[in-house]
Each structure stands twice: as structure tokens, then as C-alpha cells.
Amino acid sequence: MAGLRGLWASTGFRLAAYVGLLVSITIAATLAVVYLQTVGVMQQRMARAVALDSQRLMQRFAQDGLDALVRTLQAEQARGLDGGDELLLLLDAGRRPLAGNMQLDTAELPRADATLQRSIERRGRTVHAYLQLRHLDGGALLLVGHDMRDQDGVESLVLQACLAALGVSALLLAGGTFVFRQRLEGAVADIRETAGRIAAGQLQARIPVLGEPDEFALLGQDINRMLDRIQALMDGVRHVSDTIAHNLRTPLTRVLLRLQRTAGADADAVTLRTVLHDSATDLQELAITFEKLLRIAEAEAGTRRMPFEAVDLQAIARDVCELYDAVAEDAGQALVQTHAEAAPEPALVHGDADLLASAVANLVDNALKHSGPGARVELTVRQAGTHLQLAVCDNGPGVPAHELQRLGLRFHRLNAAVPGQGLGLASVRAIAALHGGTLQLQPGTPGLCALLDLPGHAIPA
Structure with a gap:
């Protein structure tokens, strides 16, 4: 569990997981559409074929009566109907079979015309069948249908193919998520390593920028330019500090020594005025120097005293x-x-x-x-x-x-x-x-x- 939480804490893993989930949903939706379209087309074709047979037999009954319809079913059965997928059954008013190639429980048949999917007996085997029930004049019942073994086999085959494709896609997505996370962490690792070296004081460290100019390469270039600017500013600060220590120490020391010598001697008024004037001049020069340094620092920092x-x-x-x-x-x-x-x-x-x-x-x-x-x-x-x-x-x-x-x-x-x-x-x-x-x-x-x-x-x- 701790390992899973550690993985989920990774932005790269979460991003890859979200993308993988989106792709998985897309693939599943596509396969569902393929399955429904394939099965739906087959069911429609079967329903149309059963409807045409039912209509043909109803017309035969309307024209020539029940006996003619019995002869028609017997003739079709004699021509090898039992070897095909077509199913026929004619029942009299007492629901006793008159002709056909299947048996089923007639007790639960609806009292009106209907479309059914039932289990029936055919040549000693139980099969799943699609049936259309028609009530004839005089109380007879006509059932026309289709054996759904092939239909169920195709549906099962399509479903298995969809599930297999979904499973392969899931494996590929899992592998892709791992590879994506590794590549993302590899790109970020260079930035983190450089940041760590900078934090340790290695201001000359830079992010290696190799290969194609992708988003991480461009980010690395931007960070390197920023680091160049920071290093230049740091060098400037170091130079200023060294120079201030060297250039400003002399006038300050001169003022201090002048004041100390004057304080330790009996100086007349003229000498005191001269010492004070010279000291004030040196201090004024220092004030001007600091003012110029402040203005330079403000300009380099991008500070505007007035709007442009x-x-x-x-x-x-x-x-x-x-x-x-x-x-x-x-x-x-x-x-x-x-x-x-x-x-x-x-x-x-x-x-x-x-x-x-x-x-x-x-x-x-x-x-x-x-x-x-x-x-x-x-x-x-x-x-x-x-x-x-x-x-x-x-x-x-x-x-x-x-x-x-x-x-x-x-x-x-x-x-x-x-x-x-x-x-x-x-x-x-x-x-x-x-x-x-x-x-x-x-x-x-x-x-x-x-x-x-x-x-x-x-x-x-």
C-alpha cells in the first residue's frame, strides 16, 4: 500500500494514469460499439428472415386453409428443413402439434401474437431459439423461428475478441504508463540534480540540454539563462563587495585618522575647521558613491521610480x-x-x-x-x-x-x-x-x- 501511495504521489505517474484511463475508456467504448453493431446487424437479419417466412406461411393459410398449411410445413420438412436453422411448428386449437421440426412447452405461450426467445427441443437436443408466434383463425398457433446456436457463437466470438483486444490494450497502456513515467522522471531528474548542485553552492552547474527541442529542453534552456543571470548578478555583488572594501576603506580610514589626530592635540580653530571641512568632503564623496551604487542596483533590479x-x-x-x-x-x-x-x-x-x-x-x-x-x-x-x-x-x-x-x-x-x-x-x-x-x-x-x-x-x- 505504501508503494502504491508513493507511485500515486508522482506527478508523472498520475498524468500517465489519467491519460491511460482516458485511452482505455475510448478503446472500451469503441469495442462496445463494434460489438453492438455486429450483433445488432446479425439479429436484424435473422428477425427479417423469420418475419418473411412467417408472412409467407400466413398468406398460405389465408388462401388455402389449415390443411394446406400442414402440407406446406410437411413438404418443407421433407426437403431437409431439419438440417437447417429454420424452426417451424403448427399447433391445432387444442395445442397439439400438426407439423414442424421442434417441440416446446405450450403451456406458457402468450395469448396474443408475440416475439419470443425460448429454449426448445430439436432432434433430442435443447437449443436456444428466436420465435415469432402467430394466432390463426380457429384457434391454431403457428411458430416460425430460427436456431440461435450460430448467432450465439458469433456473439461469443465477437465478445471474446473485444475482451482480448481490451486486455492487450490494457497491457500496452500499463507499459506505456511506466515508460512515460520513467521518461518524465528522467527529464525532471536533470532539473532536480542541477537545482541540488546550485543549492550546494555550485553556481556554475547547468541543466544538460540534449536531443530534440521539446518542452523540457526549452524549460532547461530558460532555467540555464536564469542561472546565467543569477551567476552574473552574484559575480557583480561579489565584485562590488570586494571593491567597496578596497575603495571605501581608504577614505573612511583617512577621516578616522584625521579626527583621531585632531582629538589628541591642541588644535586651533583654523585647524579644526580645516579638519572638519576635509572630513565632510570625504564623507560627502562616500554619500555620492553610495547613492550611485543604489541607483545602479535599482536599475539592474528593474525598479522604476517613475512610469515609462x-x-x-x-x-x-x-x-x-x-x-x-x-x-x-x-x-x-x-x-x-x-x-x-x-x-x-x-x-x-x-x-x-x-x-x-x-x-x-x-x-x-x-x-x-x-x-x-x-x-x-x-x-x-x-x-x-x-x-x-x-x-x-x-x-x-x-x-x-x-x-x-x-x-x-x-x-x-x-x-x-x-x-x-x-x-x-x-x-x-x-x-x-x-x-x-x-x-x-x-x-x-x-x-x-x-x-x-x-x-x-x-x-x-
């Missing part, structure tokens, strides 16, 4: 140019917005205007910081198929090829002498991903070109 709406990239580019124009002018640089051929106006994307403006501002700020005095920074919005691209390109010294792949990693800074936290491009990548886009960094001739690529279609009305 139609946003004009051309307008964002103009606003950012106006915001940084004075900064560029003070540094002896040129910041301009150029217009590509056939550029859409407005250039609409579906997104958060504040986040997109923050991303563009980060790109412009990086370009101004790293391109150097006298550089030219250009903002261009252009169409790229169904996407829109906002390009921020400069003609500065550019980035070495081996550094391109590392740009955008949290806390990675190309030039430590340039102020910043190393989070600007990481923030841009996260915002682009939140909007279904990408950040592409390409070497210029000279300089560097940053492309913010965003979907520009399917904008709600």
Missing part, C-alpha cells in the same frame, strides 16, 4: 548640452549637438526621462573629463533600424584597446588623477539595460565614442 512614457532623446541631448556648456567652456573645450541625416525629430523612446538624462549626463561628463583641454565633444541622435542611438564622441586621447572591455565595471577608473568614483559608466549600462538597450564603447579616430542604443518602437499612445 514617451521621451524625446533630442530634447535630452539639448538639455544636457546646455547644462554642461559652461563647464566645457571653462575647460577650453567645445560641446556641441550635431544632427545626423534623416534623424527623427522628435526622437521618441519609451522610458524614464530622469534616468535617461542621468545616463547622457554621465557620458558627457566622462567625455569632458578624459578628453583634455581643447577637445571637442559631440552629441548626435541617429536612427539605427528600429532603434535610436545617442552618440557621445570626443577627439581626445582615447582608450587603449585592452581597457575597452573593462570600461563600465564598478569602481574601475582609467585615470586615477581624474576625479570620480568609477561608477558613471556602470550606471549608464544599468539604465540602458532597464530600458531594453545597451551601451557600446567604440574607439574613435581619435578619441572614444559611446553609443546609448535604445528601442525606438512600440511606444504606447
Whole structure:
């Protein structure tokens, strides 16, 4: 009993059992229809043959009387009627036999015409017979029938064939249920094994996807993509943790040592103000760093501060140019917005205007910081198929090829002498991903070109 409950607890077994039950019911219904149709057709043919014989003999009686009917039955009996399946019996008004090839108990015969199935005596044997009883004028009785031995034999044969077919089908279904359960459990076993390895800390484990792309293969591919994403996030968290410990410990230690030295000495008011100012500056930098990390985490998690709406990239580019124009002018640089051929106006994307403006501002700020005095920074919005691209390109010294792949990693800074936290491009990548886009960094001739690529279609009305 416990083993049966264990089998029934299996979803694969239950599903296979339900399918098998449905197929069994279908097969049983089909065989029942075959049996009833076969037996029914045979019974109808027999009933029609008996009815025709009965009608023929009734006409003979109506035309020539009882004696003629007796002679007719005797003549048919003499021609070998006893060797066939036809049954005849003529009784007088006292229910004594006048002619025929069978005997039966006449005491229980109905008082009206009827169709009967009775056991009769024929040539010393008891047989099952189909009979039609007809009352004749004068009280005589005529019984015309058919021996049902062959009919019963065929019915038994058809029934046995149906039962045999049903039994074979049941065996096949039982075997199919077992095979189906084994295949289903085998497919699920790979998923369970991988889940167990992941739970044990083996984040690199993946579900093997082999053979035809059936439902389980597609599910395995989806789970593998999910695991890839989880591992990437875990690697990012590990990298952030390591980087925070390395990059944030220094300013905190600097603030702590500065305060400890000042607390242990007789410092004048000027010194105290200087220490407090420097400490406040370092703490403010830490606050800015944590704010940027929080924004990156929100973007990577898909969190929206505001609902998405139609946003004009051309307008964002103009606003950012106006915001940084004075900064560029003070540094002896040129910041301009150029217009590509056939550029859409407005250039609409579906997104958060504040986040997109923050991303563009980060790109412009990086370009101004790293391109150097006298550089030219250009903002261009252009169409790229169904996407829109906002390009921020400069003609500065550019980035070495081996550094391109590392740009955008949290806390990675190309030039430590340039102020910043190393989070600007990481923030841009996260915002682009939140909007279904990408950040592409390409070497210029000279300089560097940053492309913010965003979907520009399917904008709600």
C-alpha cells in the first residue's frame, strides 16, 4: 500500500494514469460499439428472415386453409428443413402439434401474437431459439423461428475478441504508463540534480540540454539563462563587495585618522575647521558613491521610480548640452549637438526621462573629463533600424584597446588623477539595460565614442 501511495504521489505517474484511463475508456467504448453493431446487424437479419417466412406461411393459410398449411410445413420438412436453422411448428386449437421440426412447452405461450426467445427441443437436443408466434383463425398457433446456436457463437466470438483486444490494450497502456513515467522522471531528474548542485553552492552547474527541442529542453534552456543571470548578478555583488572594501576603506580610514589626530592635540580653530571641512568632503564623496551604487542596483533590479512614457532623446541631448556648456567652456573645450541625416525629430523612446538624462549626463561628463583641454565633444541622435542611438564622441586621447572591455565595471577608473568614483559608466549600462538597450564603447579616430542604443518602437499612445 505504501508503494502504491508513493507511485500515486508522482506527478508523472498520475498524468500517465489519467491519460491511460482516458485511452482505455475510448478503446472500451469503441469495442462496445463494434460489438453492438455486429450483433445488432446479425439479429436484424435473422428477425427479417423469420418475419418473411412467417408472412409467407400466413398468406398460405389465408388462401388455402389449415390443411394446406400442414402440407406446406410437411413438404418443407421433407426437403431437409431439419438440417437447417429454420424452426417451424403448427399447433391445432387444442395445442397439439400438426407439423414442424421442434417441440416446446405450450403451456406458457402468450395469448396474443408475440416475439419470443425460448429454449426448445430439436432432434433430442435443447437449443436456444428466436420465435415469432402467430394466432390463426380457429384457434391454431403457428411458430416460425430460427436456431440461435450460430448467432450465439458469433456473439461469443465477437465478445471474446473485444475482451482480448481490451486486455492487450490494457497491457500496452500499463507499459506505456511506466515508460512515460520513467521518461518524465528522467527529464525532471536533470532539473532536480542541477537545482541540488546550485543549492550546494555550485553556481556554475547547468541543466544538460540534449536531443530534440521539446518542452523540457526549452524549460532547461530558460532555467540555464536564469542561472546565467543569477551567476552574473552574484559575480557583480561579489565584485562590488570586494571593491567597496578596497575603495571605501581608504577614505573612511583617512577621516578616522584625521579626527583621531585632531582629538589628541591642541588644535586651533583654523585647524579644526580645516579638519572638519576635509572630513565632510570625504564623507560627502562616500554619500555620492553610495547613492550611485543604489541607483545602479535599482536599475539592474528593474525598479522604476517613475512610469515609462514617451521621451524625446533630442530634447535630452539639448538639455544636457546646455547644462554642461559652461563647464566645457571653462575647460577650453567645445560641446556641441550635431544632427545626423534623416534623424527623427522628435526622437521618441519609451522610458524614464530622469534616468535617461542621468545616463547622457554621465557620458558627457566622462567625455569632458578624459578628453583634455581643447577637445571637442559631440552629441548626435541617429536612427539605427528600429532603434535610436545617442552618440557621445570626443577627439581626445582615447582608450587603449585592452581597457575597452573593462570600461563600465564598478569602481574601475582609467585615470586615477581624474576625479570620480568609477561608477558613471556602470550606471549608464544599468539604465540602458532597464530600458531594453545597451551601451557600446567604440574607439574613435581619435578619441572614444559611446553609443546609448535604445528601442525606438512600440511606444504606447
